[in-house]
Amino acid sequence: MKFEILQQLNAERAARRPAIVVTDTATGAQRLVKSADIAADPLAAELDKQLRMGKSATVEVGGQKLFLNVYAPTAKLVIVGAVHISQALAPLARSLGYDVTVVDPRTAFASPERFPEVPLIAEWPDVALPPLNIDHYTAFVALTHDPKIDDPALLHAFARDCFYIGALGSKKTHAKRLERLKGEGASDADLGRIHAPIGLAIGAVSPSEIAVSIMAEITAALRLPASSKAAAA
Amino acid sequence: MQLDRDEDILRAAEDWRKAGRGVALATVVETWGSAPRPAGSSLVINDEGTFLGSVSGGCVEGAVVTEALDVIDSGTPKLLEFGVADETAWKVGLSCGGTIRVFVEKVD
Numbered sequence: 001m002k003f004e005i006l007q008q009l010n011a012e013r014a015a016r017r018p019a020i021v022v023t024d025t026a027t028g029a030q031r032l033v034k035s036a037d038i039a040a041d042p043l044a045a046e047l048d049k050q051l052r053m054g055k056s057a058t059v060e061v062g063g064q065k066l067f068l069n070v071y072a073p074t075a076k077l078v079i080v081g082a083v084h085i086s087q088a089l090a091p092l093a094r095s096l097g098y099d100v101t102v103v104d105p106r107t108a109f110a111s112p113e114r115f116p117e118v119p120l121i122a123e124w125p126d127v128a129l130p131p132l133n134i135d136h137y138t139a140f141v142a143l144t145h146d147p148k149i150d151d152p153a154l155l156h157a158f159a160r161d162c163f164y165i166g167a168l169g170s171k172k173t174h175a176k177r178l179e180r181l182k183g184e185g186a187s188d189a190d191l192g193r194i195h196a197p198i199g200l201a202i203g204a205v206s207p208s209e210i211a212v213s214i215m216a217e218i219t220a221a222l223r224l225p226a227s228s229k230a231a232a233a
Numbered sequence: 234m235q236l237d238r239d240e241d242i243l244r245a246a247e248d249w250r251k252a253g254r255g256v257a258l259a260t261v262v263e264t265w266g267s268a269p270r271p272a273g274s275s276l277v278i279n280d281e282g283t284f285l286g287s288v289s290g291g292c293v294e295g296a297v298v299t300e301a302l303d304v305i306d307s308g309t310p311k312l313l314e315f316g317v318a319d320e321t322a323w324k325v326g327l328s329c330g331g332t333i334r335v336f337v338e339k340v341d
Contacts, residue, residue, distance in 0.1 A: 001246075001339075002340075002341065003247075003250055003340055003341060006340055007247060009243060010243055010244060010247050023262070023336065023338075025262055025312050025336050026312075028310035055272070056262075056271070056273030058262050058263045058334075067260070067262040067336060069273050070273065
């Protein structure tokens, strides 16, 4: 690998932007494709597929074996609400490979005894969320049931283009939430991005089952191509 | 999107190179059967034989490091294959029964 490619790759990774290194393993010829350049690349379809799966692979193109080494940012999960469901959700998400952070200004909820081994921030969303550098590679869930906490948190998630946004609450609760958020200036497109009621419909009852349904929905948002997501919705 | 990428091998490669060391990268590029680490897993090696990362969870790292020292000297990349069918199976084969191909290249 050329030192220049290595330096550029490390810069992209530090900025949490995906990049793919394409190597002809027969000759050693190599190039770096940054995420912004994928669409215009001759290998656009292959690159897009591997990036979506977060998987490196050797592909054969025109008799050439090319290794596509995918470098995508680590997915994060930000959980607003240190509630009972979150106690099941945080370890489940960690086992799936997410960097998990829990935010809740209510210190009785956000206690290390309830959340061992998970970074906890006992602050209001306006203080807690900006330093987390929430981005497109972040799944965001609002689980407090308290509009004072969930609403500002969701507005922040809209602004940061999270790949998944979910909010706990019945259809009725969610309808009221949409009205409030609209009053705060959220667009219809933003409001349409909230998954609510949260989680895949698997008949989940217990907090752990709800956590499974939430992670299943997040996994679908992460892995399914846009076309099949539209079909599933 | 990536889930749990381990220690920062590429950062180490850059730092070692900046410090004037000879550096090679070894990366799993293909796997068959029950390979221990997926494609994209990598090892960074410097000219002192120090290495970070893993391409097989320990089964063939020794052999890869030896080859990597050659690559640092010659500058020519190599494509290595390891599997139970190798003559060297008892020495550096994969006990899991899989086969892996490892691309070794110099950072220059």
